[in-house]
Amino acid sequence: MKFWSESWQRLQLALPGLRKQLAFPQTSLQLCILGALGGLLAAILIILFRLAILALQSFYLDKFDDFATALPEVRWLLPFAGAFCIGLIALLTGYKHYRLGIPFVIHRIKTSYGMMPFRNTFNQFFGGVAALASGFSVGREGPSVHLGAYGASFVGKKLKLPYNSVRTLVGCGIAAGIAASFNTPLAAVIFVMEVVLREYRIHIFIPVMLAAVVGALVTRLVFGMERELAILQITTLPGWHFPYLILCGVLIGMVAFVFNTNMMRIIRTFKNWPLPIRLLLAAAITAAIGMLIPQAMGAETGAIQYAVEAPTDVQLLLALFIGKMVLTLVALGLGVPGGVVGPIFGIGIIFGTLLALVPGLLHGHSEHAGTYAVLGMAGLMAACLHAPLAALVAVMELASNPDIILPAMLVIATAYVTGVQFCHTKSLFLMQLDFMQLPYKVSPALDVLQKVGVLAQLDHRYHLLLQSDETSIRQALDQLAADELLLLKSEGEDGPVYQLVSYDVSLSVSDGSALRYLPVPLLTPQATMAEVYQLLETSREGAVCILDEDLGVPEPAGLVRWDQVQTLLVKENNLL
Template sequence: MKNKHDTYNTLFHWHNFKLNLVVEGMVVGALAGLFVVLYRFLLEKTEVLTSKIYVLQKQNNYLILVWFIVLALLAYIVGIMIKREPMISGSGIPQVEGVLLRRLNMNWFRVIVGKFVGGVLAIGAGLSLGREGPSVQIGAAIGQGFSRIFKRIKIEEKYLITSGASAGLAAAFNAPLAGVVFALEEVHKNFYPLVLLSAMSASLTADFVSKNFFGLKPVFNFKNLYILPLNQYIYLIVLGIILGVLGAFFNKMLIKTQDFYISKKWLPIEFRPMIPFLIAGVLGLFLPQVLGGGHDLISSLVEGKYTINMIFVILVIKFVFTMLSYGSGAPGGIFLPLLVIGALTGNIYGSIIAKYFQIDSHYISNFIILSMAGYFTAIVKAPITGSILITEMTGSFNHLLPLTIVSIISYVVTDILNFEPIYEVLLERMLNKKGNNEFCGDKSKKVLLEIAVCLGTELDGKIVRDIKWPKNALLVAIKRGELEIIPKGNTKILAGDYLIVLVNEYEAPKVKCMLKEMAEKLLIDNVSNH
């Protein structure tokens, strides 16, 4: 019997697995949805339990010491888990992208267990981390596990991992469209039809599962929202610029915080989480609003519970605590904390212009929503995902235009400041750590790469025989819409084509990097000529 990974089977399955992707995407989506639902449920219960513990501490002071001992033990447990399985540290999204690039290996079972347990302990204890990163990685690991158990070919596994990641985000935030767009815009960085097909199947299924448990209401149930008048859009430009600058600052400080932990040679990896765990214990007594992801904090901002001075204090402490929490390597994401920081910034901005520029205070809630999208875009540099995510989380499509405007402006600002997307930076740091920047793969196994050809690049308009192809890579097909072309020497490659290239698994990352540069890097000559 032929090996599942030989050339024949790789090519054979390429033409016969469209329907499989839909069905398997739904299965992976259902499994990921169930795991993330359980994850969300346990997080909610642990956060309620933690709140009750702090109330008891204020009534019985002797419990404070007991609680700090418990926090230290939990921190040590999480630290040991991170040391034994480094792939569970932090968000998990950079790890998923590294796996899809075949530059990182992931043990799917250990990641599911470690990320699940570690995330519940860390976020439940009050660390300023979000559930979305772990949900994405857990979903991706489920997709990989499904592929390994049923012995799918490598290219199919790639789609299943993406499907699981998309499903994880959809179930985490009740945002199926954001889950799909996230897979396309952030994880794969192109809108390839097969990715769309599998991710949408998984994302919609996971969202259906999630809503059966948590209901149909959006994550942020904003009430009495008013539509911002067009003559007030000038304030969106200023807001976008501010969020772009602050987003770049967030990225810079996150990296510096990681460097801070690494520079402390006397502090082993397993003891790093103790810093944010013990700080959480202190903050729980004096400022419990900054604990956890911050979902309730955003809801309280809309209700106008805090003065502008108090909001500023919460913003500063939430920012610093998020840096210390994530920098320690504890399992947890930055999606929700950065949305909270964005919301706080928008509240302050809206309050200031309402006070000094005579804008109706009803519109402060609008600026809270817009700032979440703009801040997300500035940090992650995924404007479409940010706009759709906030739209789905708030359940209001009336703000799509201002959301998009703020997102685009903040994106342009971070581009001018020359800041890279945070997940790409974190991935590169991960790969460079301890010389771990090596390609993963087996020389005896074959994989198919899909490369999107962009307008004005080296491959656009070129004849196949005139292109200097990487060694040990074979162009086997060109996808042009629904048409699949068998390439010949005189076949012309056009912008919008998808190149299907056969290569052995070991050399796949290197070949893909070379081809992506040829297919995506704009030629100055082409730009000037047009």
């Protein structure tokens, strides 16, 4: 107990220096260590999430995620039981906290530096467990991203780190969460940069990469080295397949358009329906289709298994493709908590296996079915989510075979161009954000300023004067150095009020220069230069006071002037 007490005291002493170091947008050992810590916490949350699903499914399934092994009466009741649990959790936490998954995380990163509310996360964890354990066609990566973001932001919140570093830590948590979910550390890093953060910065990339390593290593200690796609046999495709792959990419791009369009159509159609009714409808459809095509229930694992076992069974593959598509659209469109990447993997693999039937007829065998299955997955992910590089890297890692790279690049490029140029489809995540009216864009100026903490720009060139008469203020002004400001502190109804005082040189009066009082807004040390810009943008002058919250009574830690914002934008990015 004494050891932990002393360690905490040493940490408290080191925190001011740590916070100032993290306020700078640069790679540092401290940020890397914190990123790894955030990644570890995120990985633990994901492991608990996965173990909870495994534990529940072990009661009624002979094989994980294979709902065809469940008794018919159990399979019928499971979606209704899952919908009841999801609805109950949402009721207990409040329906306004039922914003979950990757789109919500993207919104929070852009508008709140990735700080994740606890109630939404509680909803995501237990609602996600209920959804995946009861056979809804949703993926585990949506909860993984949400939980990873919460785990890392929790570290930043408890240590009161600058918001610019919290944003980086959230990226670390997401990368660790995806790596812990799919055992794909490199794809996790690319997914964070391409889809979630939507930028590449070296000082962000390094800690995110380390967090992904931590997430993958911790997962392997619990679940081993196995990957879902390892059961697919990847073969080298002869050159004559490549013209056909272009056609495959076009078809996959069209499937992505159909998927995204119908997903948004369902969301819009049922947007005003109460959540319990939507969940009940999703459960009824899932139960009905599950009785006919039980292989289509659950995440992507079951669909992959059946695509491998019956690559030439056209009837089964078509039934799986249609059933999986409908179940996924219904579940996610009606608000069942879960991710879309897992089902996209399953749908893509089934569709790719179907596409392999054409060259299989010419060959007389199905040895390339596994290769086409993986290509279908990669193309559909790229076209649906607008994440071509993440799709390519995911395929490389999940397949563990370099022979897939060249055909995957061709299919991904073709599917993406088809979806964007000819079908005019947007990223599914951005379509959902637009529909929910959740902002996910900031101006170029704010984007730059969000990366610099106010502690990196603190200005101590000021003189603090307590509430005084005009004569004392003038005497203090006369004694100031040329580059100093006079900060006047007075007591207001709601606490201390700060003002900058100067001579108003624009006025000429008989008794001398008048005094000019300029209000000084207050910010915490966690703020970034973006908040300074927003407070001073209208007046384009003055300063913001940063209060030191570590003291018993908050006192000024320094000022941040408007001219520092100007310098940062003009000198570094030429944006103002």
